[in-house]
Amino acid sequence: MQVTMTVNGTEVTSEIEPRLLLVHFLRDHLGLTGTHWGCDTSNCGICVVSMDGLPVKSCTVLAAMAGGREIGTVEGMEGDDGLDPVQEGFMQEHGLQCGFCTPAMMITARALLDANPDPTPQEIRQAICGTVCRCTGYENIVRAIRWAAEHPALAEVVA
Amino acid sequence: MQTPAPFEYERATSVGQALALLERYGPEARLVAGGHSLLPMMKLRLADPAYLIDINDLTDLDYIRIDGDSIAIGAMTRHAALLASPVLAEHYPIFADAERVIADPCVRNRGTIGGSLCQADPSEDLPAVASALSATLVIQGTEGSRTVAARGFQTGPYETVVGPGEILTEVRIPIRPGAGSAYEKVERRAGDWGATAGGCVVVLGSDRETVIDVGIGLTAVGAPHFCAEAAEAELRGKPATPENLAAAAARAAAVTKPQTDQRGPADYKRHLAGELTRRALRRAVARARGQEA
Numbered sequence: 001m002q003v004t005m006t007v008n009g010t011e012v013t014s015e016i017e018p019r020l021l022l023v024h025f026l027r028d029h030l031g032l033t034g035t036h037w038g039c040d041t042s043n044c045g046i047c048v049v050s051m052d053g054l055p056v057k058s059c060t061v062l063a064a065m066a067g068g069r070e071i072g073t074v075e076g077m078e079g080d081d082g083l084d085p086v087q088e089g090f091m092q093e094h095g096l097q098c099g100f101c102t103p104a105m106m107i108t109a110r111a112l113l114d115a116n117p118d119p120t121p122q123e124i125r126q127a128i129c130g131t132v133c134r135c136t137g138y139e140n141i142v143r144a145i146r147w148a149a150e151h152p153a154l155a156e157v158v159a
Numbered sequence: 160m161q162t163p164a165p166f167e168y169e170r171a172t173s174v175g176q177a178l179a180l181l182e183r184y185g186p187e188a189r190l191v192a193g194g195h196s197l198l199p200m201m202k203l204r205l206a207d208p209a210y211l212i213d214i215n216d217l218t219d220l221d222y223i224r225i226d227g228d229s230i231a232i233g234a235m236t237r238h239a240a241l242l243a244s245p246v247l248a249e250h251y252p253i254f255a256d257a258e259r260v261i262a263d264p265c266v267r268n269r270g271t272i273g274g275s276l277c278q279a280d281p282s283e284d285l286p287a288v289a290s291a292l293s294a295t296l297v298i299q300g301t302e303g304s305r306t307v308a309a310r311g312f313q314t315g316p317y318e319t320v321v322g323p324g325e326i327l328t329e330v331r332i333p334i335r336p337g338a339g340s341a342y343e344k345v346e347r348r349a350g351d352w353g354a355t356a357g358g359c360v361v362v363l364g365s366d367r368e369t370v371i372d373v374g375i376g377l378t379a380v381g382a383p384h385f386c387a388e389a390a391e392a393e394l395r396g397k398p399a400t401p402e403n404l405a406a407a408a409a410r411a412a413a414v415t416k417p418q419t420d421q422r423g424p425a426d427y428k429r430h431l432a433g434e435l436t437r438r439a440l441r442r443a444v445a446r447a448r449g450q451e452a
Binding site: 001017018019020021024040041042045048054055056057060061062064065067108126127129130131 | 160161162163164165166167168170191194195198199202211213215239262263264265266268269349350
């Protein structure tokens, strides 16, 4: 079957099997390997992408179901004027070590800040609780997202 | 890599079209809403539909609204919307209690109330919520629609009264003045299915003491229709004293038939059923009295 969706602002059309998962469509068909692939069972949350602005686990969404939707991945976060404040925050606050969960964490953080530009640490922890990080203990991730909340100017430029 | 077996994909853009597709493909077809229960089962070959009908475009089934003396919830309403709803927060905080501990925000962005009820997993939280609330469910077929009680909707694990050519379209909940409600759950790790959970609705009389009516729902412990009718009968008409609430909770534990599994031994789950029911009753009574948010 044929599927057409918008990925990071660009419309893409591809011939796929109906059973193809969105995570594999992004990685294998489009070469967007920034979206990582973890547990396959929607438990680990490593494969989070945004769909119509909301974070979802792309191992549990069929590429066919994403047809007509707007998909956002980590490759689309950087704007013409540089990194998204969330990306900058992860650098400033050392929000990553191995980097495996980082794209999912940053996509989730961007969606959170779009809905709630000044979240409390507790709200941040609730927002990211669907994604597992085995390195940081989450402290620096929470700080990184708070950093982005306190430096939103770049987001306005990017938007 | 876990991938479902091959199937044909169709997308419905209206309830009528979804019904027509179900009629065309027969029992080999399955509807998919959020897909967060069905797709994992398809990956494990526990479900193997030949045709998958995607109903995510049925946005006209995505609503929470007051309709006369009921709250009407469209079957495609996402968990995230149930958690955030001011209407449900005002009338039935049991929803926010339960939704807050269903999976995680990403999953709640996809999963729907209709999918949750139709999945009929014994550990699913919303069937117990619907049972506690004495909800009625609207099922649409090509010949028209019918309504069934939530307490007769699930006929067994992963089985409901929805026929092969039918769709659950709406959940209706009676608004009860003087009601308080709450949900309590114990899970082994954040976002997991509950080892045991229970929720209840208590309607107090004008004296704010007499229990006019009560609904008690139980999750993951094998309670018939996800409820504890004997415990409700025990409490109905009595004052909402701590002793009476505890006695009803003990009766609720007695109706359970939990199974020992990786989430705990049976006697532990039975103990939880009693204790969580007691806590939920206590909180529901406090809310009915306006003493607790």
